[in-house]
Amino acid sequence: MRAKITYLVLSAALIGYFLLVGSRGVLLIQQGTPVTVAFGIAVLILPVIGIWFLWKNTQFVTKANRLAAELDAEGGLPVDKLARTPGGRIDRDAADEVFAARRAETEDSPGDWRCWFRLAIAYHDARDTPRARKAMQRAIALRENRETSPTGV
DSSP: OHHHHHHHHHHHHHHHHHHHHHHHHHHHHHHOSHHHHHHHHHHHHHHHHHHHHHHHHHHHHHHHHHHHHHHHHHTOSOOOOOOBOTTSOBOHHHHHHHHHHHHHHHHHOTTOHHHHHHHHHHHHHTTOHHHHHHHHHHHHHHHHHHHHSTTOO
């Protein structure tokens, strides 16, 4: 719950920032000189990119949370039994051990979104965020393809 509140607060702050920057871009365009119009257009591009990025990230998080809820309802979410350092971080050797098992599971069932979801968690625990995100995107795509396939499988 704390993560959701933080995400909503930061998203609201970003939207406020985008509105402020956008209004400055409009003011520059209203000046009407070639230089201010060019700067105004350039300034307006930043909020557009930011809003697009925020929207795509929100979609990703929503879909990943939906998969987590479904996997939890099935009893398939991995249990976090990883050893931790005194500072609370996951022990790298423990994460690597679980990662190897998750990778083997995914190699055995490459079309199962559940395996990809658990692999994404293992990547995250091993501090490999880019691969964790790609594995989660794969899980989402596999789950969505299953929903849209004629057989539902």
